[in-house]
Amino acid sequence: DTEVTQTPKHLVMGMTNKKSLKCEQHMGHRAMYWYKQKAKKPPELMFVYSYEKLSINESVPSRFSPECPNSSLLNLHLHALQPEDSALYLCASSQRSKEQRETQYFGPGTRLLVL
Amino acid sequence: GEDVEQSLFLSVREGDSSVINCTYTDSSSTYLYWYKQEPGAGLQLLTYIFSNMDMKQDQRLTVLLNKKDKHLSLRIADTQTGDSAIYFCAGVNQGGKLIFGQGTELSVKP
Numbered sequence: 603d604t605e606v607t608q609t610p611k612h613l614v615m616g617m618t619n620k621k622s623l624k625c626e627q628h629m630g631h632r633a634m635y636w637y638k639q640k641a642k643k644p645p646e647l648m649f650v651y652s653y654e655k656l657s658i659n660e661s662v663p664s665r666f667s668p669e670c671p672n673s674s675l676l677n678l679h680l681h682a683l684q685p686e687d688s689a690l691y692l693c694a695s696s697q698r699s700k701e702q703r704e705t706q707y708f709g710p711g712t713r714l715l716v717l
Numbered sequence: 718g719e720d721v722e723q724s725l726f727l728s729v730r731e732g733d734s735s736v737i738n739c740t741y742t743d744s745s746s747t748y749l750y751w752y753k754q755e756p757g758a759g760l761q762l763l764t765y766i767f768s769n770m771d772m773k774q775d776q777r778l779t780v781l782l783n784k785k786d787k788h789l790s791l792r793i794a795d796t797q798t799g800d801s802a803i804y805f806c807a808g809v810n811q812g813g814k815l816i817f818g819q820g821t822e823l824s825v826k827p
Contacts (some may be wrong), residue, residue, distance in 0.1 A: 643784055644817035645760065658814075669741075692759055705748065706815055708760040 604628075608693050614715045617683060620690035623692030625676040634641045634676040635706065636668060637692040645692055651676060652698065683716045690714075719743035719810040723818035730826050735796045737821045738742035739789040744768075746808035749782065751791045754820070755802045763804070764791075793823075801825045 606627045615621050625634065633652050637645035650658035650672040665687075667679040676693055690711045696704040720742040727733045741749070746769050752760040766773045766780045766789070773780045779792040789806055803820040810816055 642820065642822065644820055647814060656727065690759075694760075704809075704813065705750070705762065705765060707762060708752070710759040713757070 605652075606693055606695055606707055608691075608709040608712050610712055610716075611710070612713045614717065615680065615683065616717055617685075619683075620679070620681045622680065623678040623691055623693075623714075625709055626674055627679075627695040627707075627709075628674055629695060629699055629707070630673075631695035631707075632673060633696045633698050634670060635694040635696075636666075636676070636678050637694065637708075638687075639690040639692055639711070649678075656709065680714075683714075685716050688714055688716045719746070719808055719814075720820040721806060721808055721814040721816050723804075723806055723821045725819060726822050726823045726824070728826065729796050729812075731796060731798060733796055735793040735800065735823055735825075737791045737804050737806075737823065739791075739818050741787050741789065741806075741808050741816075743808060743810055743816075744784065744787060745811055748809065749780075749789050750807040750815075751780065752805045752807060752817075753802045754805065760805065766815075796823075796825050798825045798827060 636648040639645040669677040692708040693709040750765040751763040
């Protein structure tokens with residue numbers, strides 16, 4: 603089983619709202635990732651968690667706040683977003699991070715629209 | 718750092734073979750990947766090849782790796798309309814970061 607699940611599938615929020623995106627995997631993977639993807643562009647890495655600790659933050663604005671409550675769950679808390687943050691947000695997981703032989707498996711994504 | 722390049726568009730007729738090409742700069746990537754993204758969906762891992770292999774075949778998919786030229790290709794035999802999608806090749810840099818190409822949009826015409 604190589605399934606990564608994400609909720610919600612779609613989200614519309616105003617610029618003053620607070621919302622959260624959720625990601626879950628039950629493959630025993632110890633690395634989890636958040637990516638942002640604009641239409642017809644490759645995904646851009648935002649955050650990496652390794653063994654439930656934040657290991658990479660790709661200079662993401664503080665209005666995005668990641669959280670890893672346990673080894674199976676990854677959240678992305680959103681607050682005071684801008685319309686340009688509208689995108690597909692993808693979660694991925696792999697056995698470990700920072701290893702060149704670690705395959706990443708992606709979830710279906712959450713399509714976010716900020717009004 | 719790693720740079721991965723792909724052509725942006727490919728159009729084929731149903732039943733033909735499709736060949737999607739990719740070039741990369743960093744030869745240290747242990748694995749090279751092909752991901753498929755259908756409209757409105759996430760990325761699906763299609764196949765991957767270990768860097769010490771020249772070829773990998775999986776049903777209708779054939780991956781060829783030319784390490785000397787740093788060239789990777791994905792051949793889809795008997796292309797179907799359901800194969801219409803964006804295909805991303807990706808390598809992994811020395812820090813373990815997945816580096817994607819720009820994606821090739823495959824259009825399959827009946």
